[in-house]
Amino acid sequence: MGIDDGLDPGEGTALSPQELLGLDELLEQSQRGSEADDLRELRAFLTRLPMLGPYNAALVQLQRPGAHYVASRSVWAREFHRHVLPGARPLIILRPFGPVDLVYDIADTDGQPVPEGALAPFRIDGSITEEGLTAFTSLLPKAGVLYREEAVGSQLAGTVEPIDPPLTREGARRSVPLRHAVVVSSQLDPTARLVTAFHELGHVFARHLDHRTESTVRPGRPLDLRSREFEAEIVAWLLAARLGIYSPAGEYLAGYVEADGTVPPFSLQAVVSAAGRIESMAGGLAQLARLLRTGQTITDSPAHGPHQEELDLGAWA
Incomplete structure (x- = not known):
C-alpha cells in the first residue's frame, strides 16, 4: 500500500x-x-x-x-x-x-x-533485538558512517565525530568513504542503543558536522550546541514514535522548552530530512521495522508488504 x-x-x-x-x-x-x-x-x-x-x-x-x-x-x-x-x-x-x-x-x-x-507492519510495539540492532548498524557503512560500541561511562550514551581524512574500506568496490564515526555505549540495552544511534545519526544527516572528502571540506550548518542537540533529539524522538518503541527523548526535549513554549531555533526541513535518510537506509519505515524485529531484510520474503515513498528531499538536502 x-x-x-x-x-x-x-x-x-x-x-x-x-x-x-x-x-x-x-x-x-x-x-x-x-x-x-x-x-x-x-x-x-x-x-x-x-x-x-x-x-x-x-x-x-x-x-x-x-x-x-x-x-x-x-x-x-x-x-x-x-x-x-x-x-x-x-x-x-x-x-x-x-x-x-x-x-x-x-x-x-x-x-x-x-x-x-x-498500518500494523510499520510498528514494532516491543523491544529491539540484538539481531535487529546488528542488522541495522550493518547498513551504516553504506551511508559513510562507522559504528562501534564501547564502555563510554554512565553519563555518556554516545558520540559522533568526523573522520579526517575519510577512510576507504579495503576490498569494497565502489564503497562510500567512511566520513563519520558513531560510538554508542555498550552498557545500554538494544533499544536504548538504537535510539542513541538515531540521535547521533541525526547530527550527521542534519549536517551538524563537516562533510569531508580527501581534498575538500563542506562546513556543517552554523548552529550553536543547544540547537544541534535539540535537532538530533527531535530526530530520535520522531523515529522512535514512528516505529512504536519507547524513547526517553521526549523527556529530554521537555528540558529545552521555555515557560512560554518557545524552544531553541531548529529547522523542520533538517530534522524530517534526517529522519527520512535514516529510514531510507533500510528501504523505508516498513522495511526498517521488520529489520529491527527479525534481523532480516524485507527482500528475503515474497511478501514485501507496504511500499514507502523514499525520496525525503535527497538531492535537495
Missing part, C-alpha cells in the same frame, strides 16, 4: 520541485501555536502517516492539517476498493526521481472500509 511511481492521467500539470517552497518557509506561512505545541503536532502526524517518508508526511500536514491516511487515486482503487470523490483536492508530495506525485486523504474517498491492520 503506497504511492504509485507515475502520476494518474488527467490529474493536471504538476509543480516542479523548484516551484515548491521548503518546509521551513511553508511552516512560517502556516498558522502556528506555541513551538512546543508544533513539535507535538509534528510527532503526531508523522506517526499518523507512516505510509510516507517524514519529509512528504510533513508536506501533507502543511497542506492538509489532520490528514489521516493518504494514497494515490490508483492505489485507493486497486488496494482498498475506494474511489476519490468528485472535486477532491489532491495533495502534492515529492517522489523518487521526481518531480512530484498527487495523493488524497481517506476523508476524500468512499468505498469499502480500510482494514484496521493496514
Whole structure:
C-alpha cells in the first residue's frame, strides 16, 4: 500500500520541485501555536502517516492539517476498493526521481472500509533485538558512517565525530568513504542503543558536522550546541514514535522548552530530512521495522508488504 511511481492521467500539470517552497518557509506561512505545541503536532502526524517518508508526511500536514491516511487515486482503487470523490483536492508530495506525485486523504474517498491492520507492519510495539540492532548498524557503512560500541561511562550514551581524512574500506568496490564515526555505549540495552544511534545519526544527516572528502571540506550548518542537540533529539524522538518503541527523548526535549513554549531555533526541513535518510537506509519505515524485529531484510520474503515513498528531499538536502 503506497504511492504509485507515475502520476494518474488527467490529474493536471504538476509543480516542479523548484516551484515548491521548503518546509521551513511553508511552516512560517502556516498558522502556528506555541513551538512546543508544533513539535507535538509534528510527532503526531508523522506517526499518523507512516505510509510516507517524514519529509512528504510533513508536506501533507502543511497542506492538509489532520490528514489521516493518504494514497494515490490508483492505489485507493486497486488496494482498498475506494474511489476519490468528485472535486477532491489532491495533495502534492515529492517522489523518487521526481518531480512530484498527487495523493488524497481517506476523508476524500468512499468505498469499502480500510482494514484496521493496514498500518500494523510499520510498528514494532516491543523491544529491539540484538539481531535487529546488528542488522541495522550493518547498513551504516553504506551511508559513510562507522559504528562501534564501547564502555563510554554512565553519563555518556554516545558520540559522533568526523573522520579526517575519510577512510576507504579495503576490498569494497565502489564503497562510500567512511566520513563519520558513531560510538554508542555498550552498557545500554538494544533499544536504548538504537535510539542513541538515531540521535547521533541525526547530527550527521542534519549536517551538524563537516562533510569531508580527501581534498575538500563542506562546513556543517552554523548552529550553536543547544540547537544541534535539540535537532538530533527531535530526530530520535520522531523515529522512535514512528516505529512504536519507547524513547526517553521526549523527556529530554521537555528540558529545552521555555515557560512560554518557545524552544531553541531548529529547522523542520533538517530534522524530517534526517529522519527520512535514516529510514531510507533500510528501504523505508516498513522495511526498517521488520529489520529491527527479525534481523532480516524485507527482500528475503515474497511478501514485501507496504511500499514507502523514499525520496525525503535527497538531492535537495
